[in-house]
Amino acid sequence: AQSVTQLGSHVSVSEGALVLLRCNYSSSVPPYLFWYVQYPNQGLQLLLKYTTGATLVKGINGFEAEFKKSETSFHLTKPSAHMSDAAEYFCAVSRNTGNQFYFGTGTSLTVIP
């Protein structure tokens, strides 16, 4: 079975500070992992994904995430928060057949000026 846990439903950071959004997964097969961002009243936009290969994945807008198999984690980071990063962030794992996604409950990021 696959599932995703996002620790912290709300995270606040100051502009210019480090952003860290946590995601842990469970999967019966090697996981394919994704981070999506959702701005108000919009659909989901892909930030980055891990399938195979290098465990440190770089995405759009300066975000990156590291797949750590031993910790079953795929935390999202950005060195310096920008006001435009304020949004809802979702971690997802791809099911082992087809590509049906299981999403976490999301983390709302607030950036304080």
Add this chain to the structure above:
Amino acid sequence: ETGVTQSPTHLIKTRGQQVTLRCSSQSGHNTVSWYQQALGQGPQFIFQYYREEENGRGNFPPRFSGLQFPNYSSELNVNALELDDSALYLCASSPRSREETQYFGPGTRLLVL
């Protein structure tokens, strides 16, 4: 290349009514997935269609049904609407492979009164 489009953007229905939501997939994508996103929650997988056949279903009752057409566009039908069906309904298209990104449309916001 056009992205995923959904119609309508907003919809208001009353309990017991039926609703049809539509999705046009991104060019070249043969798989369409539907998700329900309740307020403050992550998207929940409803079902997926691949080449006009249902290819997996989440924990949703049979009154949620769908279709995929030869051009890979899709419909989500919900019968006997309940108040809890109020949500944002997201359509995502992708190639079928598990590691492939799902591309999301902007969603249809359904309100059931």
